[in-house]
Amino acid sequence: KLTERLQGVMESLRGRGRLTEENIADTLRQVRMALLEADVALPVVKGFVDSIRAKVVGQEFDKSLTPGQMLIKLIHDELIALMGAGVRPLNLRAQPPVVILLAGLQGAGKTTSAGKLAKWLKENERKKVLLASTDVYRPAAILQLERLASQLDVAFFPSDPKKPAVTLAQEAVAEAKRSLFDVLIVDTAGRLHVDDEMMVEIREISGVVAPTETLFVVDSMAGQDAVNAAKAFGAALTLTGVVLTKTDGDARGGAALSVRQITGAPILFMGTGEKTDALEPFHAERVASRILGMGDVLSLVEKVTKNVDREQAEKLARKLKKGKDFDLEDLHDQLQQVEKMGGLSALMDKLPAQLAGKAAQMPQGNEKEIKRQLAMIRSMTPGERRYPKTIDASRKRRIAAGSGVHVSEINKLLKNHMQMQKMMKTFSKGGGLRRLMSAFG
Ligand code: GDP
Numbered sequence: 269k270l271t272e273r274l275q276g277v278m279e280s281l282r283g284r285g286r287l288t289e290e291n292i293a294d295t296l297r298q299v300r301m302a303l304l305e306a307d308v309a310l311p312v313v314k315g316f317v318d319s320i321r322a323k324v325v326g327q328e329f330d331k332s333l334t335p336g337q338m339l340i341k342l343i344h345d346e347l348i349a350l351m352g353a354g355v356r357p358l359n360l361r362a363q364p365p366v367v368i369l370l371a372g373l374q375g376a377g378k379t380t381s382a383g384k385l386a387k388w389l390k391e392n393e394r395k396k397v398l399l400a401s402t403d404v405y406r407p408a409a410i411l412q413l414e415r416l417a418s419q420l421d422v423a424f425f426p427s428d429p430k431k432p433a434v435t436l437a438q439e440a441v442a443e444a445k446r447s448l449f450d451v452l453i454v455d456t457a458g459r460l461h462v463d464d465e466m467m468v469e470i471r472e473i474s475g476v477v478a479p480t481e482t483l484f485v486v487d488s489m490a491g492q493d494a495v496n497a498a499k500a501f502g503a504a505l506t507l508t509g510v511v512l513t514k515t516d517g518d519a520r521g522g523a524a525l526s527v528r529q530i531t532g533a534p535i536l537f538m539g540t541g542e543k544t545d546a547l548e549p550f551h552a553e554r555v556a557s558r559i560l561g562m563g564d565v566l567s568l569v570e571k572v573t574k575n576v577d578r579e580q581a582e583k584l585a586r587k588l589k590k591g592k593d594f595d596l597e598d599l600h601d602q603l604q605q606v607e608k609m610g611g612l613s614a615l616m617d618k619l620p621a622q623l624a625g626k627a628a629q630m631p632q633g634n635e636k637e638i639k640r641q642l643a644m645i646r647s648m649t650p651g652e653r654r655y656p657k658t659i660d661a662s663r664k665r666r667i668a669a670g671s672g673v674h675v676s677e678i679n680k681l682l683k684n685h686m687q688m689q690k691m692m693k694t695f696s697k698g699g700g701l702r703r704l705m706s707a708f709g
């Protein structure tokens with residue numbers, strides 16, 4: 269595995285004062301083998317290793333880094349540069365209906381991605397989306413998209429499977445124009461392997477729908493099949509972007525690099541699961557970090573902030589903006605969110621040691637602690653939660669008795685809350701918790 273191999277490389281370089289010609293060659297051989305094992309196409313591997321070699325030889329090393337760290341940083345930066353080249357948002361500025369054509373092998377995740385994109389465009393871009401299938405070869409394929417559309421409450425073009433795919437594509441565009449849709453997503457049939465008939469058909473479809481975006485959908489686990497498909501579809505169509513699916517699996521980081529290089533098209537999205545919301549804009553930094561085994565810190569931070577109920581976060585932000593204090597009711601809501609996510613300890617397993625250390629110092633502490641704090645707040649009256657200053661000694665005793673803790677713990681909670689209130693004041697101008705999270709990164 270690439271990750272393990274590169275970790276091995278890091279180990280082997282640890283403690284060396286400098287890189288010699290010899291140990292560069294040895295390391296690059298490891299990198300090369302690792303990339304090949306991860307199904308990165310040979311020419312891509314060659315290009316990658318060559319550019320690393322060129323950068324390492326004669327390089328003045330940053331004094332704050334060991335040579336091993338320097339080399340890993342170079343590899344990391346190079347991976348980002350290659351995989352991230354040209355990454356951009358979807359082009360939605362064309363004359364509506366903006367047509368998005370999805371191409372790729374059967375099972376790559378086209379239909380699933382069509383649904384995910386529709387949801388994404390509807391929710392994030394507030395677009396009126398029409399979904400259309402041209403997959404007339406498998407009876408279930410059209411139904412699959414129809415079900416997705418109704419589940420997402422997105423319009424669906426009812427394709428008649430007895431008509432040729434190209435005719436359906438034409439009809440879908442006409443309908444998108446007639447009914448003033450912003451975006452039309454055209455799902456297509458795939459084959460298990462590249463074949464000429466499929467390529468002819470998708471070219472014809474492309475010809476009649478004049479897509480703004482032609483996205484190549486590819487399974488990040490498909491190995492050499494992904495490489496072959498990338499070549500074939502890249503030759504048949506003018507690909508404008510790539511959707512890399514199933515990155516939630518035991519994805520070999522190599523596919524991203526390979527497909528990016530072979531198609532020449534930027535990777536715009538990553539599929540991260542079977543559910544309809546499992547789609548993310550492609551972040552080369554994260555994939556590079558994943559490949560290098562540095563712990564997927566950014567993804568994790570985003571997951572945390574995403575799990576915080578948006579509505580609640582906005583409510584809190586509005587409140588803070590009005591100059592109101594972060595009260596114990598708010599702390600209660602925040603703690604509940606952390607509890608919902610399985611507590612900080614569940615998250616800490618996934619964090620690199622250094623960050624986990626900082627997270628452990630957060631006032632909330634561990635799961636058990638969160639539950640106790642919630643119990644304490646729940647034993648307070650609404651008035652006490654809103655105005656913590658009114659909690660005097662006798663109230664503290666009552667709350668402590670009610671929640672089965674010692675008075676000193678009530679004091680600790682109130683002290684922590686005061687600190688958070690101060691922090692929230694500082695952060696309320698920005699994105700609240702998002703900022704807070706990044707503050708200990
Ligand atoms: P199509 O033949 O290209 O239309 O592929 P489908 O959209 O029907 O997907 C094939 C299978 O892959 C289905 O079981 C999907 O649920 C699954 N799938 C698609 N995208 C992802 C993803 O990002 N992650 C995971 N885990 N599964 C996915």
Ligand code: MG
Pocket residue numbers: 378379380403409455456
């Ligand atoms: Mg399909």
